[in-house]
Amino acid sequence: MDFNDTPEEAAFRAEARAWLEKNARPRTSMTPTISGEDLTAEIVKQSQAWQKKKAESGWACITWPKEYGGRGATPIQNAIWGQEQANFETPPDVFSIGIGMCGPTILTHGTPEQKKRWIPKLITGEEIWCQLFSEPSAGSDLAGLRTTAVKQGDEWVVNGQKIWTSGAQICEWGILVVRTDPAVAKHAGLTFFVVNMHSPGIEIRPITQINRGQGFNEVFFTDVRIPDDQRISAVGNGWAVSITTLMNERMSIGSGMGVGAIEDLVGFMDGIEIDGRPASEDRQVRERIAEFVVKARGLKYTSLRTLSALSQGKTPGPEASMSKLVGAVLQQHAASFAMEMAGTSSALRGEAAPAQAAWQERYLSLPGLRIAGGTDEILRNIIAERVLGLPPDARADKGLAFKDVPTGPPKA
């Protein structure tokens, strides 16, 4: 058991650090942004410039194959890169979906031509990508999606609506899963495409979240035409392709939980007065915070165990779902507790409540994190079924053609 790098790892880390020191400023202490913020043109420009700079020196998408512009690095090298980069000020990242989900899916299921066409410009940051999966009536039950594509000659004509698409308005490309055959069972009738986001018939409308952030969009498709050569994998194989995307999604969301902030509660309570004494001397406050810290640290050390497994060449499995499941509720409870301790001032917000602003922001953003990328309930199912091997839920739609699956209460 050893937290030190191997000599190879140390050399790689030194190389990464040296490059970063030359190309970025060290990070000064700051509260990480945890709400979806507006993607201004300026932010997009900065993000693209940084991505390009990295790509030019071989530090972008480092685990991807060299032939498409990657570095061919190992997962542990990628983790080391991530650790080092986190010590530097970098622009907000508009590529997390493209690099975290779209790229890996195309690399796994795309043809050589498709890879050559899309991956290099994804790596250089020239083209930004988004994901078009969820629908208003297909969230947890993603395979119940209703957006359709019908083949006409060499093209597919898409109609329907997607939702929860981050950054749709700034993207060149999107990955899209749609129903191409409603007469077969729901998983069997799906097909996966890459769609150009500037195609005629696409309309994008931002969604306002409860914290007033606008990180997500609705995307409407009206007779949108997609050339057949933008189809990924076979017709009807969309579900298998989507699973690749989703597994990559869960890994990337779970690893960014930022539970480190939990320990800030100790300092926060130094500044809150309860009955004339700092709250940090109150045993109920102390013990409650201790419980939060135990969980937060447990998640942190779990991610180190995962990194060790990566380092040994193992692939992280469904157990990665734990980080989001436990971390999101933990932060919501911690935020609620911090607000509670602020007393009457918890009714204030923003400038009027500077000490608790970060906790309030969490209280308003965490409900979204508990839902995005798999609700708590879906994650518990994944852990129960895929880690513990417990049987699946009884399924009401089993064996039914998609068109026959009930989608609402029976008509009276």
Next chain:
Amino acid sequence: MDFNDTPEEAAFRAEARAWLEKNARPRTSMTPTISGEDLTAEIVKQSQAWQKKKAESGWACITWPKEYGGRGATPIQNAIWGQEQANFETPPDVFSIGIGMCGPTILTHGTPEQKKRWIPKLITGEEIWCQLFSEPSAGSDLAGLRTTAVKQGDEWVVNGQKIWTSGAQICEWGILVVRTDPAVAKHAGLTFFVVNMHSPGIEIRPITQINRGQGFNEVFFTDVRIPDDQRISAVGNGWAVSITTLMNERMSIGSGMGVGAIEDLVGFMDGIEIDGRPASEDRQVRERIAEFVVKARGLKYTSLRTLSALSQGKTPGPEASMSKLVGAVLQQHAASFAMEMAGTSSALRGEAAPAQAAWQERYLSLPGLRIAGGTDEILRNIIAERVLGLPPDARADKGLAFKDVPTGPPKA
């Protein structure tokens, strides 16, 4: 909103109290027994004597019809009687199942002959009753029971096993539900009987609980013969009859939660020292106890609201499930907390840990209460479906003949 009796209620209460004062001693403070204790012959004799005394003066089974020996009283009068009787020392009660569950079932579904045959001796305490419902493989899923009865002439021949039968060894009669037709859906193939517990072929084996109590038994049936005139209701109607029993069971278990003891935690913590001060001065201890007390008082006031509803002639519904659901977990948590505060001494038991003995006893008995008469999970289903009107679980056994319902993992 008024906690006082109406004039009629006050008169009834006075009459009850006068009789009790003449016939019993006032209760002195004592910790209520909450574990199943051994039913010695002496206890049974005392219990029967007290029941007989009450019956002779019209105070036994007071809501039951006068023609069978009851008093024809109202539910609110019954509640008042219960409140008053609780102020007096009375022997352990061996009739709670007979009076709480068997009698009401026979009164609802029995023929006049059957009522005449069994009810009067139940009221006078001459005959003690038990319930034979659960089976090793049919607990929450009671209708999945496998004990069979086959008709031979005027008799039924019963084979199988029942479990969790309280007091089986001291009983004259038991109510029994068995499968008489495995070829129909599981609820449709059941029939309800009264069985004489001295019948040849009945074997009773006590079950030791985790707290070493022996309140329950296994009862084995080998070619036990029951005359057809001891059948209650029609062949195949056993489920409907059982429901009557179960509804009465839940009402009687839920109302006896004894959460009043929770407030004893305040005093208990006065006697525990933490870092040189009484635990009752520690804010974490205080706030935790406050949370327990809020729940315990909430249950107490809920039972008063139920009593008000009774007083207005309403029938308590499935919401009565809350008392056991919330109360049992509450007491288990409170017991665990009390033990925790005892520190290293929590590893001791009995005489070696007198102050925490009652809490330990609860910690060992409460897991049973969370299961008996409907597990927490069954109660949540009842509240969700019958109070909140939420849809039932997806059912794997729907529409199947009983013999075709899966009962274990598929053979490899």
Next chain:
Amino acid sequence: MNFDFSDDQKLLQQTARDYLAAHSPLSTCREILESDAPYAAALWKGAAEMGWQGAVIPEEFGGAGFGHLELAMIAYEVGRALAPIPFGPSVFVATEAILRHGSAAQKSAWLPKLANGSAIGTFAFTEKPGQNAAEAIAASVKDGKLSGVKLPVADGDVANLAVVAAKENGETGLYLVDLAGSGIERKTLESFDPSRSQATIRFDGARCEKLAGADANAIARLLDRAAVLTAFEQIGGADRALEITRAFIVGRYAFGKPIAANQAIKHRMADLWCEIEIARSNAYYAAWALANEDAELPVAACLARIAAADAFEKTTIEMIEFHGGVGYTWEYDCHLFYRRAKQLAGLLGTPKYWKNLLIDRLSTKKGAAQAA
């Protein structure tokens, strides 16, 4: 034995519900949330015409002369509707303070205006974040002039009258301040629940009148009364949140069945129902104690407050989760409840205050019983 509201009280409640259904659908709450208007002025006026603000004000002062049980029913409906009006601070605190501690002159001056809604009252107690004991108050009174800063004051930007906690000669007391007077500076603050207004008020030698007998202990007793009524408001909100959630999960299908058929959801709905029922029973008991000025009120107020604040918050957290993605949108109403639950829980002292007070009061009662 009748531990329930009377038919007359329930009729009053139904009338209130019908009125609010017509005049304060959730879109009314949203309008205030999204606009700069601090409260729904028309609704406030209408409520006064229904007699709600004057529910416990005697008829001689222009009130309806109902009792506290009736007011509890109205509070419940105000909570159900998330009515965006300064009801609690004005009716549960300011009005109660004057009723209990006001002189004849003070009553004549303010109660009629409070009853007919032409005056809004508020309670200016806290001065900084955390939990402030009455003893720690810095605001002070000298020669009938009040100085100090109160932060935050619910509805402090729109109130006409403040009941202010301050010290005079080292003794804590309550003072009436007409906010139209001089020496008063107020500023609207950003509110966590923008459907309810928050402000800071700086008093700089503002004219004030002492409320007789309103010492630290009396302030605690005033908080008890307000806590009971607020508990009804909270339970109203929790009930409504649960109903909306129930309707959603029954109608929303996934995997070919309503999501409500999943035990992950239905069992937690059952738990929420239990939480709310426990809060309701505690609140009923406290309402009885309040209406009868019973010695149980101090304990009962703690029970009602702790249970109701907790049940409302828990319900709103699950409300968003069970709605899934749409529950996290501004467009859906879940966040109105999520915010209001926190806003009401923040008023009148932290859970820590009420829990420790409960244990104090239980211990005192027990001590007294043992001594007797």
Next chain:
Amino acid sequence: MNFDFSDDQKLLQQTARDYLAAHSPLSTCREILESDAPYAAALWKGAAEMGWQGAVIPEEFGGAGFGHLELAMIAYEVGRALAPIPFGPSVFVATEAILRHGSAAQKSAWLPKLANGSAIGTFAFTEKPGQNAAEAIAASVKDGKLSGVKLPVADGDVANLAVVAAKENGETGLYLVDLAGSGIERKTLESFDPSRSQATIRFDGARCEKLAGADANAIARLLDRAAVLTAFEQIGGADRALEITRAFIVGRYAFGKPIAANQAIKHRMADLWCEIEIARSNAYYAAWALANEDAELPVAACLARIAAADAFEKTTIEMIEFHGGVGYTWEYDCHLFYRRAKQLAGLLGTPKYWKNLLIDRLSTKKGAAQAA
């Protein structure tokens, strides 16, 4: 970067598991539980032959000379097996105390016997219920003679050697007492977990030897070490409880399907799994700190202790519930786990002790960092 046990350590663990599977099935725990025998003597002897008691004792004193990571793996397996032997008190506390504070003579006298199992050690610290600070200890030493009453002492009825906390000239320290000596009276007490023995020991001028440098602070550091190792024992128990429960709910059918298919059960199983994983990660971190005598050990020990005790108790509570009726019978093994979880949680200080210590240590570290 390798935050995992090594292959050699895992092999040692597998050997331990195999040995315990053969020599300590759950029926061994039950035998001790149901009989008057205080512990499984043959298993104790066998464990010593495997080198477990002497895992961290240097070879020169007859130990195996492994490290603490190896001992953590053994502790985990002892926990998995609910092994009814005085392992923790003897190995995690008494042996550690002598290793850290014993003189050469004390080491020579006791370590070989502790290593080969011919001596059982224990820790005699607490004197009464609650949470006792080291400062509050009443037992006292004068002229090499110890007097006082310790209650309870785990395995106090069978131990040969006690490490006793006592005061001498007002200073708290640890003292070695050969329990075969005079002035010692011991009495077996009824144990909540009868598979593990408890006693009270009365010292009346018993001969004792001081452990050098074992002051109050050193006692706290000893508790840290024992807490880390005990966490592995607790996680072992929790893992086994979860596995048994998993097997039961998959095989038990109701309503035509395994009860494990119900979300009410499967989701809570997932939550338990998360609790245990979090405990495991904290324990791994603490084991690393222990093995490397790292400055992180004080914080890491708190984290490991709090998480492991909680995870084990929660798992055993659900274990009974998910087994349903049979889980509540003496015949099934659920209660062995339910009892052991409470027994281990009761050793070495309450959750309150560890949680407050964690905050102290985090604050101190932060303070130190800020000062630097």
